[in-house]
Amino acid sequence: MYLTPAPNAPHTIDVVVVGAGFAGLYALHVLRKKGYSVRVFEAGDGIGGTWYWNRYPGARCDIESVEYSYSFDEDLQQEWDWPARYADQADILKYINHVADRFDLRRGIQLETRVTSALYDEAADRWTVATSRGETYSAQFCIMATGCLSTPKQVDVEGIGEFRGRSLHTAAWPREGADLTGLRVGVIGTGSSGIQAIPHLAAQAAHLTVFQRTPNFSIPAWNHPLSDAQRQVHKAEYAVLRAREWDSNQGICRVPVRGDHAMDATPAEREAEYEARWQMGGLSYYMSYVDLLTDPRANETVAEFVRNKIRQKVKDPVVAEMLCPKDYPFGTKRLCADSGYYETYNRDNVTLVDLRATPFERFDAGGVHTADGRYHGLDVLVTATGFDALTGTLSNIDIRGRGGERLSARWRGGPRTALGIMSAGFPNLFVTTGPGSPSVLFNMILGNEYHVDWIVRAIEDLRRTQRRSIEPTAAFEEHWTRHVNEVGNQTLFTQANSWYMGANVPGKARQILLYLGGFKAYKDTCEAVASKGYEGFALG
Ligand code: NA7
Secondary structure, eight states: OOOOOOOSSOEEEEEEEEOOSHHHHHHHHHHHHTTOOEEEEOSSSSSOTHHHHOOOTTOBOSSOTTTSSOOSOHHHHHHOOOSBSSOBHHHHHHHHHHHHHHTTOGGGEEOSOOEEEEEEETTTTEEEEEETTSOEEEEEEEEEOOOSSOSBOOOOOTTGGGOOSEEEEGGGOOTTOOOOTTOEEEEEOOSHHHHHHHHHHHHHSSEEEEEESSOOOEEEOOOOBOOHHHHHHHHHHHHHHHHHHHTSSSSOOSSOOOOSOGGGSOHHHHHHHHHHHHHHOGGGGGGSOTTTTTOHHHHHHHHHHHHHHHHHHOSSHHHHHHHSOOSSOTTSSOOEEESSTGGGGGSTTEEEEETTTSOEEEEETTEEEETTSOEEEOSEEEEOOOBOTTTHHHHHSEEEOGGGOBHHHHTTTSOOOBTTTBOTTOTTEEESSOTTSSGGGSOHHHHHHHHHHHHHHHHHHHHHTTOOOEEEOHHHHHHHHHHHHHHHHTSSGGGSOSGGGTTTSTTOOOOOOSOOSOHHHHHHHHHHHHHTTSTTEEEO
């Protein structure tokens, strides 16, 4: 049973957790086991976070499910059967709900409740957390398990409100689905969401028009159902696999991880490596040569390899060239893992519009005029325009720390964090997989587990030493923020207008939002900080 929302009086608890996705559920599980009073607030009317909201057709994870799953409980690993190499949204949601039931988590979660503010009371060393239901909670600790992709970006096209047909966002797809049979559908956005949805939309619609601003590199997922025998092999290998993941940079270990350089290989060797990665599929190129994301020459070799694959797949050479990314390095916008994406453009009922060559001119009730004088009549407009990633959700909550300083104001010029977990002036307020951490470039489930474990250890250490608060020093925050930027500047990631750079949201500071030094180095730093009595942090 879910909790009945508490009456208006302030409640005193140990920990407030915001968000009931993978991170929030694990935080609840660990904290409750250790005897803390915890309340999880979730805006949705179901648990699952990102996987609850993103139910567009084709939504699927891009890391194999045997890896994209909790590692903390061996029995859970052994009893759960993943139906396919990459689980779809429905199966991931089923798994999350199974975890909630299995560990009796539901009674700690309050649904349909948005946290509106979190104010730090300096005298009491506590956070006062207010919710959309008018309740107030007083908690010593706050864990913002708010996810990286939880504030959808609405399409910022002038006059789009004139359109009177049906509008759908991939991140807020109707729970009952949307029947597009026989309709004229337009889609804006060719990131992961668009690339996963487009083959499904094309199969249903009478006609699909894809409005593309920037083409993306996409690698076949080669998704397939898993047999019982394959699942048994996975289950037998879990212990070894998890150990390797925790010792890796990406948390993805079912494909070989190289340590050598593309520019030291011959063209034939590179070709063989890229072909092998193509056959492995998905994100495996991130585990290939180490210089692909630092050396433009190396990057161009793999970029051209993938462009040639696109040219082979797409029959119309003009359309193929439109689909070939040419103005940012390969992999610096997240690689996509697709099932039949490029092949979709060989269908008679699909049109690709290059918005750079022929931008939108004017929307009206029934469609849109583009700059080449064409009119695209539409019944439905799907926007797959992404998210105000990593910082958007935190900025939307009125979070005020010492002296009433707002987190959104402090981060206006770009997020400033210590280890991506805390910010100076905001004692006892933690973020999981947030900006300044490896975040989405590490296996997200393991990244969340790691952060929750680190945070809970810090809370336990405070209790053990009878301290009330932990907070990074301004000097350590400055050091870490500079380090994140310096490491980022050594890579090609800073050259793309990606959500990794905050570049997809007008007005957002342009800054690398992820720590690119790899999880291994990151974890070593976090462990060293903790083992030296939280060096760089002030304990109150
Ligand atoms: P993304 O990757 O941010 O993709 C959003 C897409 O929407 C991208 O192609 C954008 O083009 C496009 N977009 C955004 N605004 C506009 C306007 N105004 N006009 C035309 N096109 C626009 O979001 P996704 O949801 O696909 O994926 C997010 C992550 O989820 C993904 O990386 C995986 O980690 C899972 P642009 O590139 O900005 O030119």
